[in-house]
Amino acid sequence: MKASNPSDQELIKRYLSGNESSLEIIINRHKHKVFSYILMVVKSPEIADDLFQDTFIKVINTLKSGTYNEEGKFIHWVMRIAHNLVIDYFRKKKRIPIKENTEERDTFELINIKAESIEDIMITDQIHKDLKVLIGYLPEEQKEVLLMRHYIGMSFKDIAEETDVSINTALGRMRYAILNIRRLVKENNISLSHSY
Secondary structure, X not given: OOOOOOOHHHHHHHHHOOOHHHHHHHHHHXXXXXXXXXXXXXXXXXXXXXXXXXXXXXXXXXXXXXXXOOOOXXXXXXXXXXHHHHHHHHHXXXXXXXXXXXXXXXOOOOOOOOOOOHXXXXXXXXXXXXXXXXXXXXXXXXXXXXXXXHHOOOOHHHHHHHHOOOHHHHHHHHHHHHHHHHHHHHHOOOOOXXXX
């Protein structure tokens, strides 16, 4: 690893040795991924901002307390903290997030098509909107694996470790999530492709 592009582990070591700017580098490196994930779930920039700040306050407190475990990737640990804070937020509110279409690129790039016209773009947006609604019907454990795999980009090995299950269980949850979405698509007569 070049000195000009230190690893997360190296930045953490520097921060714990008193180099405050190392923390700023590591936050800037991961802030887009963490904030985008929170915003995608809570749908409110203000709430997302609060939860984002809470996430990194928890990260800083854990690092300073010396209880941070370096096993696994730093970003996966941060995303897990963010995920838990989002869950806590909804538990307190006693409500489930409403799945709506957003301006941003969709979480799940399940459809790989070139939009060549306004009509294509509108159809693609509708497909993404329908998919988000269907994903909202999945059991929490299946939804969690989908998010970790397709949005965060985690391997099934990392997902298994983060959710404290075997790799086979993580793979099984993913398989059932896909089967459930296919079933819901069929039951609701939703088309997930353009007519060619």
